[in-house]
Amino acid sequence: MQNQIVINVDPGETRVALLENSNFSELHVERKESVSVVGNVVKGRVSRVLPGMQAAFVDIGLEKAAFLYVGDYFDNTDPDASEGPRGRGRHQNRRSQPPGIDTVLSEGQEIVVQIAKAPIGSKGARITSNISIPGRHLVLTPWSKRIGVSRRIGSDKERKRLREIVHRLKPDNLGFIIRTAGDGVREADLEADIRYLESAWKNIQLRNAESVVPNVLHAEPDLPLRIIRDAAGPETKRILTDEIETHRALEHFVTEFVAEPRPTVEHYTGPKPLFDEMNLEAQIHANLERKVPLKSGGSLVIDQCEALTAIDVNTGGFVGKRDLEETVFKANLEAVKEVVHQLRFRNIGGLIIIDLIDMESADHREKVYRALRDALRADKSRTNILKISELGLVEMTRKRTRENLVQALCEPCPNCEGRGFLLSGQTVAHNILREIRNDLPKISGRKIAIAVSPRVAEELLRIEEEPLAKLAADLGREIEIRARPGLHQEQFEVEALDDGPPVETELRWLRDPAEIAAEEENLAKTKAESKQATKSRRTRGGRQRGKGNRGTSEKEKGSDSPEEKKGAAPQENEAATTDLAPVVPETETSLESPSTRPEAQKVEVLDATPEIKAPESNEASDDSESTQNAKAPEGSTEGPPDQDQATKISTASDSNSPELELETPKATETTAQALDDTKESRILPRS
Missing domain, CATH: 3.30.420 (Nucleotidyltransferase; domain 5)
Structure with a gap:
């Protein structure tokens, strides 16, 4: 090889x-x-003793206290050694049940330990008092006087030779385990290893006598040297x-x-x-994917969760030739070899469940089990495998000492928080309707705006428009929908728009808002600028609050002609009208009579900020600016002045099948910025 x-x-x-x-x-x-930090020898202080768990927590200078189990304090057998525990010479007095942890440790006690497992996720490091210092060919076990030999050295003659050499060269008060790398090495190489490890142990003892708590007494070398020491052969x-x-x-x-x-x-x-x-x-990158293809056309699906790792074997495109049982057998044989490769490459540890394709033949199940066991011989991590069950499941464990590859290279998705899915736009739309029905009575004013993501806005306007219109009529409010690209799909904002008492804007989440805490800070920094921008727009008369048309001249406002009174009549039903979808803050919403609605619904969705414009009525002027200030014709509905990038949707709540037209001209950066400046927001914790 x-x-x-x-x-x-x-x-x-x-x-x-x-x-x-x-x-x-x-x-x-x-x-x-x-x-x-795995392999480091540290001096720590016991911070807590838990007799009920037969364990103790030890402060070793890391962020979280390390965990010491009673079995790791008294005795621990090296899995690579054929004999001789890595304990304190207690092999002649082994006890099936060790003494209680509170009989040997107390809070505040100083203790020298070695880190056996690195902190992973929310768990602290796992430590042991059975210190072992690895060399190139040998492992020093200072608390034992025995000599062990790796099980992977199969020759009895070689095992005897190595044992005799080490016994002759080692100090009487130290024990050693001969590693697999020591197979066939010269006596001079073994002697050099013994002297190096003996010197390292003396340095640890010297630092222990002089150092304070917590402190590192012996650190493992850098990653390249560790790999050469442990893996090169x-x-x-x-x-x-x-x-x-x-x-x-x-x-x-x-x-x-x-x-x-x-x-x-x-x-x-x-x-x-x-x-x-x-x-x-x-x-x-390919080996980080959830689905791993096999050469035959089958595949593995690997799901890692808190409790275990599940690996599913699928035949996929592998259909074999004639015999189904033979096809399944070959697929499983190929799969178990790839499973071992993925376990090693991804460094998956802990409990592992492999869901093989069902095999009727007991002989085939045995052959697949042996193939899995043989493939694991190349894995230096300790494994334990159970026979294939009647359900085709393989239960196994693999020693976990550090983070797996996904934990080391990846982080949870910020959109779904690691769930792997989001609430659909339609689900969020229905949740919003329920939230509005429950909370709208608490908000003063007759007109409110709901800012949502473009995906949810599309659902509200295209699918949920009728329920939204009915909700507005039932509550006697005018509801305005705004599509805002900056919002998360599960997020929405509610704001009062009329001239009534001020209402503090709430930023509502349908789930935990912890992941967007940074957004709150950014919004707070722009608070003053947002207020100033809003004030400027009000001064310029570019914003309407739904009470009247600020673009109308003073003469028109003061007119008492019957024609004007007749033209303004539709605004009396303002509370029963649902006004949907300005995308930008300057956009105003008008109420149109049913006679001016289009005959068909047209929806177009672009990547840019969606903007929605109602079709002009037959009575409206096409492009004359002067008509904006002219008196409204009899029987027409007076609306706000035209604006660039404007968005309008008008519906009547008394219609069973409201129709609308959505146009989506490309939004500009100015439009998007104006959108963000409409109001202030704050993040509320989920109740």
Whole structure:
């Protein structure tokens, strides 16, 4: 097997890729702000003892207190050793039930521990008092005097040889475990490893006597050196890195600590990024997908949740030839190999459930189980597999010591908060109608505006227009719908528009608003500017409050002619009219009689801010500016002056099938900015 280790070092981030026979098997990522703490030996102080859980919390200097289980304090057997626990020489007095945690630990007590698992999510680090310091060929176990040998060294003769060498060279008060990498190494290499580990332990003891709490007594080396120490073996032929200082450190480490045959260490200086040159970047993105295709046409679907990881096997396009059972068997054989690759690549740990395709043959189930077990031999993480159940499920566990790849590289979606879905536009529209019906009586004034996302505005105007009109008639209010691109699909705003008492605007969410806390701060910063802009628009007479047309001349306002009284009559039904959809703040809404409605509904939706314009009545003038100030003809409805980028929708609440026309001219940046300046908003917590 020809293996390679590819190391990409960028400012603030280091990535290490393990290639086995040109197959991208593992990816390790470490960033400057989140350096791995696994393996560090630290001096901490017990902050809390929990007899009911037989555990204690220890302050080791991290954000959250570390968790120490009673079993990790007394005894722990190395899974890679055939004999000899990593405990404190208690192998002759093992107890099925260890003493209570409160009998050996108390609050405020100082203790030396090692970090076994990094903090993951909301959980703190997992620690153990059974310290072990890894070297290239050996692992030092200072609390034990025994010698263990890795189970992966299969030759009895070699196991005996290694045990005799270590027994002859080691100090009497220390124990060692011979790693798989020690298979076949020379006595001189083992002796050098023993001296290095003995020196490291003496330094830990010295720092423990001199340091305060909490403090790091021994830190693991950087990621590239850790990978070379733990993963490089006789089958590793090449180490490639793109950073000169890392190249020098690797050359020194390989020369001093790696036995023959040593891999070559190369410095990459090509024009393309190293991971692109090796075709690794594309594979990283592909292996982060939920659905993983198989070569035969089948697929895996991987879902990671808090409790477990579920992997579903599908045949997909793989239909086989003749025999269904044989087709299913081959699909499962291919799937389990890819499952192991995905577990290693994504570093998935904890409880794992594999839902295989149902197989009737017990022989086929056994062969698939063996194939899974054999594929896991290349995985250095400890695993435990149960037989395939009658339902075709495989239950297994894999040791978890650090974040998986998704946790390291990704974050929850800000739109759906990691749920994987949003409430549909129609669902949000119905929720808004219910909220308005419940809360509208609390808002003073006869005219309100509801700002929603364009998707929800479309639902309200096209599908829910009749219920909205009925709601306005029932409540005796005029309701205006505004499409605002800046709003989340599950978010809406309510604002009073008439000249009544001021009403504080509420920003309502149909779910937890924690994810948009930053938006509240930004809105607060622009508060003064928004007020000034609103004041300026009022001064220019560019805004109508629904009580009358401010564009009308003083002469017309004072006219008592019967024609004017007759033309203004429709405004008496203002409370029973639903006025839908100015998109920009300057847009005003007019009430038109049923005779001026279009005969057909037309809807056009663009990516830009939707703007909606009612068709002009037959009596209205086409383009003359002077007609805006002219007296309204008898029987017509007087509306506001025309404005660029204006949006109008008029309906009558007494119609069973209101029709409207939506035009969507392209919105400008000025329009969008004016929209944001219409009012102030604040974020309210969900009740």
